[in-house]
Amino acid sequence: MEDENTSIWNIPENKRQIYWQKRWQNSDTKLHLSQAHPDLVKHEDKLLKENCRVLLPLCGKSVDLIYLAHKGHEVVGCDFSDAAIMQFFEEQAIEYSRSQHPTAPFEIFTSTDKNISIYKGDFFELNSFIVGKFDAVWDRDAFVAVSPSRRSQYADVLDDVIKEDGKYLLFSVEYEGYNPITPFCVTAQDLDDVFGRKFCFSVLETYETRELPFLNKHGLPEANISLILFNKRQRVGL
Numbered sequence: 001m002e003d004e005n006t007s008i009w010n011i012p013e014n015k016r017q018i019y020w021q022k023r024w025q026n027s028d029t030k031l032h033l034s035q036a037h038p039d040l041v042k043h044e045d046k047l048l049k050e051n052c053r054v055l056l057p058l059c060g061k062s063v064d065l066i067y068l069a070h071k072g073h074e075v076v077g078c079d080f081s082d083a084a085i086m087q088f089f090e091e092q093a094i095e096y097s098r099s100q101h102p103t104a105p106f107e108i109f110t111s112t113d114k115n116i117s118i119y120k121g122d123f124f125e126l127n128s129f130i131v132g133k134f135d136a137v138w139d140r141d142a143f144v145a146v147s148p149s150r151r152s153q154y155a156d157v158l159d160d161v162i163k164e165d166g167k168y169l170l171f172s173v174e175y176e177g178y179n180p181i182t183p184f185c186v187t188a189q190d191l192d193d194v195f196g197r198k199f200c201f202s203v204l205e206t207y208e209t210r211e212l213p214f215l216n217k218h219g220l221p222e223a224n225i226s227l228i229l230f231n232k233r234q235r236v237g238l
Helices: 013-025 038-047 064-070 082-091 148-161 188-195 213-217
Strands: 053-057 074-079 096-100 107-111 116-120 134-139 162-174 199-209 223-232
Touching (some): 038 064, 064 074, 074 082, 188 199
Parallel strands (some): 053 074
16 A cells, blocks of 8 residues: 555546545544634634535545534535544444435435435535535635646536535645645635636635644645635626
8 A cells, every 4th residue: 555655646546536545444644633623613604604504525534524513504524435434423423324325326424313414425426416505615625635637627516516605615725845645735826727717715814834744744844824715606697
């Protein structure tokens, strides 16, 4: 198995899910906090209204799922790793059921109280017919993990599943230098190129950090973190 120093750029696109699946199966991930992410807590009032339906793409075993559910929201995650999803329910001591979606290649893990569901499958195959529409999307580690060649496809999925008055909050990372693993660097121009036709967006906060593990590991000095809020652009009628 490739170790965490393997350049993800050298792994063929169609094998990257296998790479991450093996990392999850071997508990070789350092992606999640033990508490709700502070940037979500700080900016949730700009993202969420009362009783939202919230999507977390590539959620892994994020405790943000629990945090949002405890706030009274209906929370839906999506991830391709069976190991990550099972770790979430087992570590949080949540009873759940498993079912196969009747028409799509997704297995659905649902908490017994129905307020948390995680769809196991390829996020790029997700659409509103499968999972419905969302008031909000919280993106902590998904977009920055998507290969730049697939970013437009990622934005297409979000455009389909977010309601016309829905919002999307993105945790974005920008840095200088070569990083062989994720997160991929995301610039303001990248965001405009990928999302500009479908969304308008504003930067809520930017701060510098030296705390992200990949920085020290690969000799990079710092990264700039931006919290970016997206809204659907108004559709012009025919």
